Amino acid sequence: MGASLLISFGFVLVACAGYVLWKARRHEAAAEASHPPEGQILDVNGHHVHVVVRGSGPDLVLIHGASGSTRDMTFELAWHLEDRYRLLIFDRPGLGYTDRINRTGATLVEQADLLSIAAAQLGAVKPIVAGQSYGGAVALAWAVHFPDRLSALVPISAVSSIWKTPLDLYYRTVSHPWLGPVVVPLLAAFVSDAYVDKVMKFVFEPQSEPAGYGSYFGPGLTLRRKTLRANGLQRANLLREIHALYPRYSEIMVPTEIVHGDSDLTVPAWNHSERLVTRIPDAALTLLPGIGHMPQHVAAPDCAAAIDRAARRAGLH
Numbered sequence: 001m002g003a004s005l006l007i008s009f010g011f012v013l014v015a016c017a018g019y020v021l022w023k024a025r026r027h028e029a030a031a032e033a034s035h036p037p038e039g040q041i042l043d044v045n046g047h048h049v050h051v052v053v054r055g056s057g058p059d060l061v062l063i064h065g066a067s068g069s070t071r072d073m074t075f076e077l078a079w080h081l082e083d084r085y086r087l088l089i090f091d092r093p094g095l096g097y098t099d100r101i102n103r104t105g106a107t108l109v110e111q112a113d114l115l116s117i118a119a120a121q122l123g124a125v126k127p128i129v130a131g132q133s134y135g136g137a138v139a140l141a142w143a144v145h146f147p148d149r150l151s152a153l154v155p156i157s158a159v160s161s162i163w164k165t166p167l168d169l170y171y172r173t174v175s176h177p178w179l180g181p182v183v184v185p186l187l188a189a190f191v192s193d194a195y196v197d198k199v200m201k202f203v204f205e206p207q208s209e210p211a212g213y214g215s216y217f218g219p220g221l222t223l224r225r226k227t228l229r230a231n232g233l234q235r236a237n238l239l240r241e242i243h244a245l246y247p248r249y250s251e252i253m254v255p256t257e258i259v260h261g262d263s264d265l266t267v268p269a270w271n272h273s274e275r276l277v278t279r280i281p282d283a284a285l286t287l288l289p290g291i292g293h294m295p296q297h298v299a300a301p302d303c304a305a306a307i308d309r310a311a312r313r314a315g316l317h
Helices: 002-034 108-121 134-145 169-174 179-190 193-204 213-217 225-251 273-279 300-313
Strands: 040-044 047-054 059-063 086-090 128-132 152-156 257-261 284-288
Touching (some): 040 108, 047 108, 059 108, 059 134, 108 225, 128 134, 134 152, 134 225, 152 300, 169 179, 169 225, 179 225, 193 213, 225 273, 257 300, 284 300
Parallel strands (some): 059 086, 059 128, 128 152, 152 257, 257 284
Antiparallel strands (some): 047 086
16 A cells, blocks of 8 residues: 555656656747747857847947847847947857856856857957946956956956855755755746746836837746856856956956946945045046936946947047
């Protein structure tokens, strides 16, 4: 009797797991069908790297933040820049349509290395590099570790300094060695795109999410299993990596224009950009009054103006 119950329970578990995986795959397929790659897929040392190339002029790399993709930069900011720059807008490793580098969470330095090689493959040997939020940390790692591979730096709402708030439950779970692989398929299968879009709205506060952003961005891309896991691992490793990066900001010698909203509750300017500007020689900080974490959408002209200043300082305009 006990053996029969155990066998039955095993069948139920297998059936449930099969249903979850089927539903997750179905959700992922729908997301990729509705939001396919915007650009081209490069082969960079055996890794697939997705890049959108637009405009003409000095080379400018744009790097999105956590849970994002190229669509976060092509929705608004790209339109303010493509008339005077050749934009190289990348998906970071494990997100969008760029392959994961590894299964442990690609480091800031590994991401910067891969994207800088991809940029050079497209002829952008020393581009201006601009990154938002987590992407700003990648841009900083690019400037510190590969100083001969960029001409200017523009961190936007960038994660750059040490903080004490513990990692939240969501990221602790999806990055956990054994809980993560169990929970991630459940999230991919059962969390709706509408719920992700609702959560995203909080990132824009105190501004409102721009009309049409959610449908353009494609929350379903964020809910794919590989993306949830890669993003979770990267976020879990971030504080440790910032500890290593922070003492080296004084080594950055390229023109640096920092942009941050003074009402950013996600990455507070007082603890990040206001400290960062004191550590990079000749860096300039533009604080945007009343602006939250997403100036690349709600204050795109200000971000574009900072990029223009960096380009002029680098002798590119």
